[in-house]
Amino acid sequence: MTDFERDLKLQLAKEAGRVPGMPHDLSSRIVAGAAPQPATWLRAAPVAVAALFVAAVGLALLNAHPPRNAGPSLGAASSPSPSLEPSPAPTGPAASAPAGLLGPFVCGPGAQGGTTSATGNLTAVRVAHQAGFDRVTFEFAGTGLPPYSVARQAGTGFTEDASGRAVSLRGDQGMKITFHGASGQGTYNGSTDIILPPALGAADTLAEVRQIGDFERVLSWAAGMNSPTCTRVVELASPSRLVIDVAKAAG
Amino acid sequence: MLMEPAMDNLLERCRSGDREAFALLVDRYGLMVLRTARMIVRDPDLAEDVCQETLLKFWRHLSSLRGADPGPWLNRMAANEAISAWRRRHRLDTLRERLGMDRAESSAVSTEARLDLGRAIDRLKVEERAVVVLHYHQDLSVEDTARALGVPVDTAKSRLKTALRRLRELTGNEEN
Numbered sequence: 511m512t513d514f515e516r517d518l519k520l521q522l523a524k525e526a527g528r529v530p531g532m533p534h535d536l537s538s539r540i541v542a543g544a545a546p547q548p549a550t551w552l553r554a555a556p557v558a559v560a561a562l563f564v565a566a567v568g569l570a571l572l573n574a575h576p577p578r579n580a581g582p583s584l585g586a587a588s589s590p591s592p593s594l595e596p597s598p599a600p601t602g603p604a605a606s607a608p609a610g611l612l613g614p615f616v617c618g619p620g621a622q623g624g625t626t627s628a629t630g631n632l633t634a635v636r637v638a639h640q641a642g643f644d645r646v647t648f649e650f651a652g653t654g655l656p657p658y659s660v661a662r663q664a665g666t667g668f669t670e671d672a673s674g675r676a677v678s679l680r681g682d683q684g685m686k687i688t689f690h691g692a693s694g695q696g697t698y699n700g701s702t703d704i705i706l707p708p709a710l711g712a713a714d715t716l717a718e719v720r721q722i723g724d725f726e727r728v729l730s731w732a733a734g735m736n737s738p739t740c741t742r743v744v745e746l747a748s749p750s751r752l753v754i755d756v757a758k759a760a761g
Numbered sequence: 762m763l764m765e766p767a768m769d770n771l772l773e774r775c776r777s778g779d780r781e782a783f784a785l786l787v788d789r790y791g792l793m794v795l796r797t798a799r800m801i802v803r804d805p806d807l808a809e810d811v812c813q814e815t816l817l818k819f820w821r822h823l824s825s826l827r828g829a830d831p832g833p834w835l836n837r838m839a840a841n842e843a844i845s846a847w848r849r850r851h852r853l854d855t856l857r858e859r860l861g862m863d864r865a866e867s868s869a870v871s872t873e874a875r876l877d878l879g880r881a882i883d884r885l886k887v888e889e890r891a892v893v894v895l896h897y898h899q900d901l902s903v904e905d906t907a908r909a910l911g912v913p914v915d916t917a918k919s920r921l922k923t924a925l926r927r928l929r930e931l932t933g934n935e936e937n
Contacts, residue, residue, distance in 0.1 A: 514934050515897065515925070521878040522800060522898040529799050532791040533809070540791070540813050541784045544820045748793045748832055 628654030671723025679734030
């Protein structure tokens, strides 16, 4: 590859970086525009009709000829059906609750993951209040999501790497996120100290997200939270992202 | 640590009409599609239209989609949608390109002012930009680039060569 071709690659990477994230309203428009799958209805309709027919015939027979020692008629359900309501966000230190396809919030001391051989260059950090949780996203260019660890701690005091300087974030609970084989030098131009405005009418949890180290390919960020809550850590690809959702306290 | 839901599981849920699963796929691939579109059409609003159309086509054609990873399909669709959308938006430019008018005018400009690389990319034909984006940004081989755009390999090679020569001319970075 010639120098000119390398410059061209860099230029294209720079242009890609100018689109830091998927606009929320665009995602919403796309999902709203997804009409029900016709094939699904066609597939499901005969099965549903057959099931209703069998259920109706069975019910009629059972009501006409109740078996010995029979309990209540099947016309009156005796066991509650599963609730379809979403589970509330967890609030206690031992709680964990299912939260749809992204998985449950977990209230343990931390998490780790990533790809051992991957190296990454940080290109974006996004932080936002969402309904029921706050989200911080780290986005990387490179060969995948670099190995990372997420560690919870009491208090928001951290030590900067490599200066050793003590820093204190907003909030009273802390979380440290460390990436190995990663750096933001030359690729991340955003803020390194993100302070979140309180969300209106919500018990916002995430108060501040700040870079506390980028030295010898060890990249460290810290988060300050207003209350001890549970987290959900999700890895996403294309581009590589680490998403940390922090459940909001009920109230 | 929790991994993202398995892709085959997500695709199956989408096929059964689960829009929550589709929202996760939009979250996972939307940015890639948007960036590809933006680099080819060079217009933020048009890129959003391309992104929306690409992902909705994906939703509509899920039942016929093969393979466990929809990424390559989406990438291919995004590039082709971007070319079509750009042509619709710039019908006059397309006509000028076909008549060979743009090249003469652009050459005249290049002798007066050297452009930076970003502006030079703006001046490429949309088909050339698509080849450049797929090959140099997404690291597709020339063969895969040709396959993605539905053109013969020789055509992709020729577009790439022309695009590079043109970019060098426009930026004053002549080949040694």
